[in-house]
Amino acid sequence: MTDPLARPLRLPDFEVANRVFMAPLTRSRAGEEGIPTALMAEYYGQRASAGLIISEATNISEVARGYGDTPGLFNEAQVAGWQRVTDAVHGHGGRIFAQLWHTGRVSHEALHPGRPCVSASAVGSDACMAFVVTDGVGRRVPATPPVALNHDGIVQTVADYRDAAVRAMDAGFDGVEIHAANGYLLHQFLASNVNQRTDEYGGSAENRARLLLQVTDAVAGNIGSGRVAVRLSPIFRGNGIADDDPDETFTTVGGLLDDRGLAFLHLADTAVMAKGVGSNMPGVLAAVGGSFRGRIVLNGAYDAERARLDVSSGRADAIAFGRAFLANPDLPARLFADAPLNPPDPATYYGGDAHGYTDYPELDAS
DSSP: OOOOGSSSSSSSSSSSSSEEEOOOOOOOOSSSTTOOOOHHHHHHTTTSSSSEEEEEESSSSTTTBBTOOOOOOHHHHHHHHHOOOOHHHHHTOOOOEEEEEEEEESSSSSGSSSSSOOOOOOOOTTTTTEEEEETHHHHHHHHOOEEEEEEEHHHHHHHHHHHHHHHHTTTTEEEEEEEETTSSSSHHHHHHTTTOOTTTTTTSSSHHTTHHHHHHHHHHHHOGGGGEEEEEEETOTTTOOOSSHHHHHHHHHHHHHHTTOOOOOEEEEEHHHTTTTOOOOHHHHHHTTTOSSSSSEEEEEEHHHHHHHHTTTSSSSSEEEHHHHEEEEETTHHHHOOOOOOOOOOGSSSSSSSSTTTTTOGGOOO
């Protein structure tokens, strides 16, 4: 019997070879200018056997940055750097989406001098920490208190997402994922405790979802809805997120995204990943309430057995693996063979060189 994880999956615009997706993983190796390097191309090329790679979170603008040495898609040098990455992935027969990112209030003024950190409202949080790199040394620092995005800022933010998506396609990506999870800007607009606006972007769950929908429609209108995915983390409680009623919020969001013809909706059980405890994926799915009827990708501390169960039962169309891909560039082959996994080295997660990045052995060399 065919392993359910090994079955191809048809997305709206193309088919992927299997249902083992690579989740977005920040690695902070793009340098101060945010330009993807040859080393990054090697790293992603090694992992091209994933059914789909979702790139590390990628800044849509300079002011979107909250972490040093992370890549961008807001200038032509960055596009050229990403072209090397997509060429490497496609050269090995893979597919790759760019994850589009605005950190919002999870940022620091040192990352974009002269420009304020922004959020849905002027509401900061001691839980928000930025990552600043000075003279090659990175450190976590308390985030700079944000200002509320005004109407012009919202219009510009939508345009920045749209333009980054167009640049992603110019760089050879197969599509994009809009990062609306993990307490970053779009999640800040969704969260009732952060979004205290009294205009059309605040109040009801539908109003709080307005910016996400405008971003989604602007991106889809320029690259096609079948090449657009959205990532949500309904039960996330990091970065100062404490929504009053996440079930209502995310059932509303799922329903509003349902008829937009997206490639997939990516649901992350990020509470599990942060705590290293058992899955709360039923809670994640309950929060969406079945309101989104399209393809679902689930992410959150999966092992092979649980991944097979969720795909074979129809709970998910694919599973996105994160940390397992760090140390196992050939993760699909290992999962299909029930082979042991290399353990990742946390000391090399962020920043550095090839060590702990491109030097993990493949199965036949382990």
